[in-house]
Amino acid sequence: MVTALTKISAVALRLLLKPDHWKYSSYEYCPSCNRKSIIVYSYDGQRHISEITSTWESGSDFKKLVIKRENYFCHYCNANYRIRANAESVLRLLGMTSSGILFDKLRDDTGFHVYETAAYNIFRSTRIKKLPNYTVSEFFDNSDYGNYVNGIRNENLECLTFPDRTFDIVINCDVLEHVSDLNKALSEIKRVLKPGGFHVFTLPVDHKLPKTRERAKVVNGTIEHLLGPVMHGDSIRRQGVLAFRDFGSDVLQYASRDGFECREHTYLIDNQYVTSVYYAQKM
Numbered sequence: 001m002v003t004a005l006t007k008i009s010a011v012a013l014r015l016l017l018k019p020d021h022w023k024y025s026s027y028e029y030c031p032s033c034n035r036k037s038i039i040v041y042s043y044d045g046q047r048h049i050s051e052i053t054s055t056w057e058s059g060s061d062f063k064k065l066v067i068k069r070e071n072y073f074c075h076y077c078n079a080n081y082r083i084r085a086n087a088e089s090v091l092r093l094l095g096m097t098s099s100g101i102l103f104d105k106l107r108d109d110t111g112f113h114v115y116e117t118a119a120y121n122i123f124r125s126t127r128i129k130k131l132p133n134y135t136v137s138e139f140f141d142n143s144d145y146g147n148y149v150n151g152i153r154n155e156n157l158e159c160l161t162f163p164d165r166t167f168d169i170v171i172n173c174d175v176l177e178h179v180s181d182l183n184k185a186l187s188e189i190k191r192v193l194k195p196g197g198f199h200v201f202t203l204p205v206d207h208k209l210p211k212t213r214e215r216a217k218v219v220n221g222t223i224e225h226l227l228g229p230v231m232h233g234d235s236i237r238r239q240g241v242l243a244f245r246d247f248g249s250d251v252l253q254y255a256s257r258d259g260f261e262c263r264e265h266t267y268l269i270d271n272q273y274v275t276s277v278y279y280a281q282k283m
C-alpha cells in the first residue's frame with residue numbers, strides 16, 4: 001500500500017513538473033498490467049502521431065481518432081488506449097474481471113491456448129508470456145517460419161506453422177492492415193482456432209471510407225503500390241511497417257466472411273467514440 005502510494009506520488013510529481021509533456025487523464029484498472037494505474041495523455045505522443053499521419057491522405061476526423069487511440073498511456077506498462085481496450089475485450093469475452101484471473105486460467109488449464117501476433121503483447125505481465133500456452137510471435141522475413149529470432153518466434157500470418165485447431169483465442173492488435181493477403185491470413189487464423197474459438201482484434205478504421213481500400217499488393221514476390229506508400233509506427237522496425245489497406249466502414253462484413261461471425265465492442269472517452277475491438281467466432 002505504501003509502495004503504491006509512493007509510486008502514485010512520484011507520477012503526480014512528474015505530471016506537475018512536466019505539464020507541457022503530459023496531463024493526467026484518469027485513475028483506473030489497467031487490464032494490460034493488472035493493477036490500478038494512472039492514465040496519462042502524452043503531448044509528445046500526440047506530436048509523434050501527428051507527424052506520422054501528416055502525410056496520409058485520410059481526413060482530419062480519422063487522424064484525430066488515430067491520435068486518441070495511440071495515446072492515453074498506462075503509466076506503469078505504457079499500454080496505449082487501443083492495447084488496453086483489446087486486453088479488456090479479451091477479458092470481457094471470457095467473463096473475467098482481471099488479467100490475474102486469465103493468468104490463473106492459463107496456468108491451471110494447460111489445454112487452454114492463446115496466441116498473440118506480437119511479442120510486445122497486450123498483457124504486459126511477464127508472468128503470462130512465460131506460460132507455454134500463451135504464444136507470441138513476430139514476422140521476420142529473413143528467417144524460417146516457426147524458428148526463433150532473438151528469442152522471438154517467427155510466424156507469417158499467411159502461412160502459420162501451428163497445427164489445425166490449436167488455439168482458443170487468437171489476438172491481433174492493429175496487424176491485419178499490414179498483411180499482404182488478407183484472405184490467406186483470415187483462413188490461417190480460422191485453421192488454427194478451435195471450433196468456437198475467438199479471433200479478437202483491433203484495426204485503425206476510417207469510418208468515412210464506405211469500402212476498405214487496398215493500397216498495395218504483392219505480385220511475384222514484389223510489392224506493387226496502388227496508392228502512395230503509407231508506413232505505420234512499429235515497436236520493432238524503426239522505419240515503420242507498410243499498410244496494405246485502409247479499413248473502411250465495411251470492416252465487420254470483411255471480417256465476418258469465411259466462416260466467422262464477427263461482432264464489435266466500442267470504446268468511448270467522455271461519450272466520444274475512440275476505437276472498436278472486433279471479436280470473430282469460428283462457427
Ligand SMILES: [Zn+2]
Pocket residue numbers: 030031032033034037074075076077078079
Ligand atoms: Zn498498465
